[in-house]
């Protein structure tokens with residue numbers, strides 16, 4: 001897969017210490033995007049699932065892994081074996097995407113990766129709705145979704161986990 005970079009112990013992409021993988025490639029060109037270097041699908045560098053998972057397994061303090069970007073779902077097939085290893089290791093998996101949950105439901109290639117992940121932070125970054133008050137999100141249109149519950153219900157279900165919402 002094409003990778004823009006990674007952070008071994010992020011505290012901004014979900015609760016606890018997280019390994020955040022930034023995937024290379026995005027077609028959205030959101031005005032105000034923080035990572036325009038990730039847009040070119042042929043940029044970044046090539047990394048395999050084994051190589052990335054070895055880095056994750058080396059950190060015993062991780063509470064989860066986050067796929068961000070770029071647009072992770074452009075490489076959904078390549079990410080699937082890595083997602084499966086992460087879940088088998090008992091780690092929470094979150095995916096940040098510029099697609100909405102409703103859009104992803106219409107993309108057959110996205111569904112296997114969605115089935116592995118626990119949390120989906122969905123929707124494009126909208127500069128007009130940007131707020132620094134938002135926990136783990138850049139703009140107010142983005143939602144933090146309980147992915148298993150959403151897939152089961154066939155509609156977007158907001159996550160209620162206080163580690164993510166900061167409420168309760």
Ligand code: SF4
Pocket residue numbers: 026027028029030033034035036038069070071097098124125
């Ligand atoms: S979806 Fe994310 S990476 Fe892509 S342009 Fe928008 S903010 Fe940037």
